[in-house]
Amino acid sequence: MKRLCLIAISFCYMCSSHSQHPDSLDLAGFQIIERQVEHLEELAEAGIDLGELSEGMVNLLSNPININSARRFDLKTLVFLNDMQIRNLLDYRKKYGEFLSTYELKHIDGIGMNTLRKIMPFIVAEQVHEKERHIKDILKGKHEILFRFQRKLLNPVGYTQVSDSMSAKSPGSYYVGDPSRLYLRYRYRVPGKLSMGFLVEKDPGEELYSKAYGPDLLSFHAAYEGKGIIRKVIAGDFHARFGQGLLFWSGLSFSGGSDPASVKRYAPGITPNTSANETTFLRGAGLELGWKQIRLTTLFSIKKVDASIQYSGNDSTMYISSLNTSGYHRTLNEIENKNVLQSFKTVINTEYRRQWFRFGVTSCYSKYDFEIRKDSIPAYTFSFSGKENICAGIDFDLIFRRTNLFGEVGVSRNGGWAFYAGLTHMTGNGSIFAISLREYRKEYQNDMAQAAGLRDHNANERGLRLMMELPLSKHFSLQASCDHFEFPWLTYGGSNPQRGQDYRLRITYSKDMNQEYALRYRFRNKTVNIDPLSSWFDMLSSEHKHEVQASARSQLSPSFSYKLLAAYIFKEIYHKGPSNQGSLLLMDVYCHPPGKRIRLNMRYALFHTDNYNSRIYSYEHDVLYAISMPAYYGKGFRVYFLAKYSPSRWLDTWVRLSLTCYTDRAVISSGADEIKGNKLPEVKFQFRIKL
Amino acid sequence: MLCMLHTVNPCFPQVVLSSVGARAAALGSCSVTLCDALGIFNNQASAAHQGKISFALAFENPYLLKETGRVSIGGSAKAGRGALLAGIDHFGNHLYSEMKAGAGYALKLGKNVVAGLQLDYLRISIGEGYGSYHAVTLEGGIMAFAGDKIAMGIHCFNPVSAGWMGTSEKLPIIVRAGGSYSPEESIIICAEITKNTSVKAIISAGCEYRYQDRFFIRAGISSGTTSISFGAGYRRKSMNIDIAASWHAYLGFYPQLSFTISKKQ
Numbered sequence: 001m002k003r004l005c006l007i008a009i010s011f012c013y014m015c016s017s018h019s020q021h022p023d024s025l026d027l028a029g030f031q032i033i034e035r036q037v038e039h040l041e042e043l044a045e046a047g048i049d050l051g052e053l054s055e056g057m058v059n060l061l062s063n064p065i066n067i068n069s070a071r072r073f074d075l076k077t078l079v080f081l082n083d084m085q086i087r088n089l090l091d092y093r094k095k096y097g098e099f100l101s102t103y104e105l106k107h108i109d110g111i112g113m114n115t116l117r118k119i120m121p122f123i124v125a126e127q128v129h130e131k132e133r134h135i136k137d138i139l140k141g142k143h144e145i146l147f148r149f150q151r152k153l154l155n156p157v158g159y160t161q162v163s164d165s166m167s168a169k170s171p172g173s174y175y176v177g178d179p180s181r182l183y184l185r186y187r188y189r190v191p192g193k194l195s196m197g198f199l200v201e202k203d204p205g206e207e208l209y210s211k212a213y214g215p216d217l218l219s220f221h222a223a224y225e226g227k228g229i230i231r232k233v234i235a236g237d238f239h240a241r242f243g244q245g246l247l248f249w250s251g252l253s254f255s256g257g258s259d260p261a262s263v264k265r266y267a268p269g270i271t272p273n274t275s276a277n278e279t280t281f282l283r284g285a286g287l288e289l290g291w292k293q294i295r296l297t298t299l300f301s302i303k304k305v306d307a308s309i310q311y312s313g314n315d316s317t318m319y320i321s322s323l324n325t326s327g328y329h330r331t332l333n334e335i336e337n338k339n340v341l342q343s344f345k346t347v348i349n350t351e352y353r354r355q356w357f358r359f360g361v362t363s364c365y366s367k368y369d370f371e372i373r374k375d376s377i378p379a380y381t382f383s384f385s386g387k388e389n390i391c392a393g394i395d396f397d398l399i400f401r402r403t404n405l406f407g408e409v410g411v412s413r414n415g416g417w418a419f420y421a422g423l424t425h426m427t428g429n430g431s432i433f434a435i436s437l438r439e440y441r442k443e444y445q446n447d448m449a450q451a452a453g454l455r456d457h458n459a460n461e462r463g464l465r466l467m468m469e470l471p472l473s474k475h476f477s478l479q480a481s482c483d484h485f486e487f488p489w490l491t492y493g494g495s496n497p498q499r500g501q502d503y504r505l506r507i508t509y510s511k512d513m514n515q516e517y518a519l520r521y522r523f524r525n526k527t528v529n530i531d532p533l534s535s536w537f538d539m540l541s542s543e544h545k546h547e548v549q550a551s552a553r554s555q556l557s558p559s560f561s562y563k564l565l566a567a568y569i570f571k572e573i574y575h576k577g578p579s580n581q582g583s584l585l586l587m588d589v590y591c592h593p594p595g596k597r598i599r600l601n602m603r604y605a606l607f608h609t610d611n612y613n614s615r616i617y618s619y620e621h622d623v624l625y626a627i628s629m630p631a632y633y634g635k636g637f638r639v640y641f642l643a644k645y646s647p648s649r650w651l652d653t654w655v656r657l658s659l660t661c662y663t664d665r666a667v668i669s670s671g672a673d674e675i676k677g678n679k680l681p682e683v684k685f686q687f688r689i690k691l
Numbered sequence: 692m693l694c695m696l697h698t699v700n701p702c703f704p705q706v707v708l709s710s711v712g713a714r715a716a717a718l719g720s721c722s723v724t725l726c727d728a729l730g731i732f733n734n735q736a737s738a739a740h741q742g743k744i745s746f747a748l749a750f751e752n753p754y755l756l757k758e759t760g761r762v763s764i765g766g767s768a769k770a771g772r773g774a775l776l777a778g779i780d781h782f783g784n785h786l787y788s789e790m791k792a793g794a795g796y797a798l799k800l801g802k803n804v805v806a807g808l809q810l811d812y813l814r815i816s817i818g819e820g821y822g823s824y825h826a827v828t829l830e831g832g833i834m835a836f837a838g839d840k841i842a843m844g845i846h847c848f849n850p851v852s853a854g855w856m857g858t859s860e861k862l863p864i865i866v867r868a869g870g871s872y873s874p875e876e877s878i879i880i881c882a883e884i885t886k887n888t889s890v891k892a893i894i895s896a897g898c899e900y901r902y903q904d905r906f907f908i909r910a911g912i913s914s915g916t917t918s919i920s921f922g923a924g925y926r927r928k929s930m931n932i933d934i935a936a937s938w939h940a941y942l943g944f945y946p947q948l949s950f951t952i953s954k955k956q
Binding site: 425427429433435464466468470471472473478482499503 | 872896
């Protein structure tokens, strides 16, 4: 009877909503992706392609997960569902049968309307038609070809044509290639079975084809997934992620956000590489075997990475002081450092899994063909030096009713250790509490460690994070988090042990999927050195940063939606006198005439910040699979125009024109990137063929 | 340590003017809307909401030093339309000690509003012949409820701006205002702002979660000296035991323990 009532209620909801993904769900989906990446501004600043992170979610928007057929594994790709919610969902489906509508999910213990709103754009409830799997299925895959062209319409000074002698004289200031970015990707995929593909890419300033290296980035992979003893085989370029990332995690991860789901990582094991981030992937082969509850994954990778070679004074032996992770090969200097160091890595991971319990052991070995020796400054006292390293550790995951306890411990060859543990608890109404604790010793040396934290490679950090998400009422929800951290040993540019806090608060009002109003506040506080150049103990000062953001998204008519956003930032550094302020006001308009094959998206943004220190990052809509999150700084305005046109089922095209116009400067940027004038126009074009 | 506590102003009690009890401490010192037996120290109005008789006992040991113990003891009893309350709060040792003793009355002003007022006697005594200082002042508060979910409160210490007898030194005026909200039965979130005439305003927030109707887990943050705090509690019938640990960035742990009874009949 209860079930009947639930179905009746769900039907009422269904009638009021569209049965298939309408545009507003797409927009809501992008807003959720935006929320996931908005705190990754440091990565965006470093020029790292965040598309890798969001690609999975963007794909889900066009191919939502069917909650009636999804396995545990599929549901985990919805980053917002925690293990207990997934368990309850599967139990519910087992008990009551197929879901009739996605709204039925809100009756499941622990999945409130709050969580449902976050996953709604990425799921559907469709009837499952049992199909017999056949070996010929391998031929029924889909081909996807994606080509992207991107170029700034004004050339920076680094592209000036100069004589060879001139560029040899200043090898860091002139680019060898042209200013366009080209990206070509092909992938053949049979979901859940087979994936093959390649990717060719060139960044602005890089040569299209170099005689010495060929194309700047050429990546390929072939991967097979099975259900027998051999679960996965991958050859070529791939990623490997285990446990909570304390031992081995390649590629990027959503972590550090204010969503309680971000406290725990879901490690997918080995997966093919489909991104153009040149420094993060592994090159070699991986194999995953499964037998009953046990899984064994092993892999090896031999990859040449960028580094600058140094010669020691006494015996002129060669060593490496730092690895270059930018992935750029534009100037003679950068080209000289390309593929200098060969790195070999191998990993073995074993996992035992039951429904409520998981236990894993990971060990990894890495070897370089040159010695790595960091500069002898106090901050690097405990950094890795040598040619070989071994790390090993265990991870665990325990679910008890509505509580989930998980963690990982790792030890490196020199005896340094690191520890990460977290706990998530949820109530029946969908309130979620999470806490995490991290203690990464300064001696821990593992260049593949990427667990939650603020510092690279999880060394010299300790911290505590609290997070909660409460549905305050039917339409209001609150998300709050706080992070206290400490770097007990000196850091580069920080000649004292440092500490700080990061508080976040977000209140969201959403009436339905078409409307959302949010207010976000973030306060960051950390100690900074008064004189960052001094290499020994120095006076400390503190830096405070307040950020307030209000946004509104609403649908005006079936074909028109808009978003308004106002952001304000206030930063003060105590010893530096006047504070820095910045503000940003923007409006996005989305237009998708029903039944038409065109979609338009425009933005107009006004910004005014005192300087680069008070810059504001904002997510921008971009062509498929690309994410842009530029920093708005100085005074001026920015507009962009994005159009998607799909002339036929198998072809989609995108055009994006953007223009930043500064009113406070006549020269933009500096060094080789300097552009004369106050305008910065850019064009992007992309097409995708799906067969 | 003790020197640090009173270098700013010899006549400025530091400890006995802060919130009392492990529950409040765990919630980042948010106490102005808490309805428990320790309310006789934190917001006298709450005594009107207690049972026929209530009793509260709290211990604190700031930064685990033997010189910095604090003990608070008090109780309330129903009388007429309200309740009579009294309590005593002591901090320190023979070299330096602070004491606050008070008695007052709390009254139901309507269905949803309660108010309380207390007369306080304060003493600071400094050992080795430095003598002691005495003061008499008032404190009181109001609490208002909107349904079961929302509570608001305001409390003022020393509204009359009294001073130490025989000196020109004034006692600080401290105003605390805050609210709490209970999105579901087992959860309370609260936030509070404290303004002391001689210190910058402090904002604090906390969250309490009740598990199986008996166990309590609490966490709080504050922009004051203790930035983060945790606590746990256990309830059996009319009796509560709570513990809390606040964390100060430089001075370390600040453990607290409290025990309350509130008899309905």
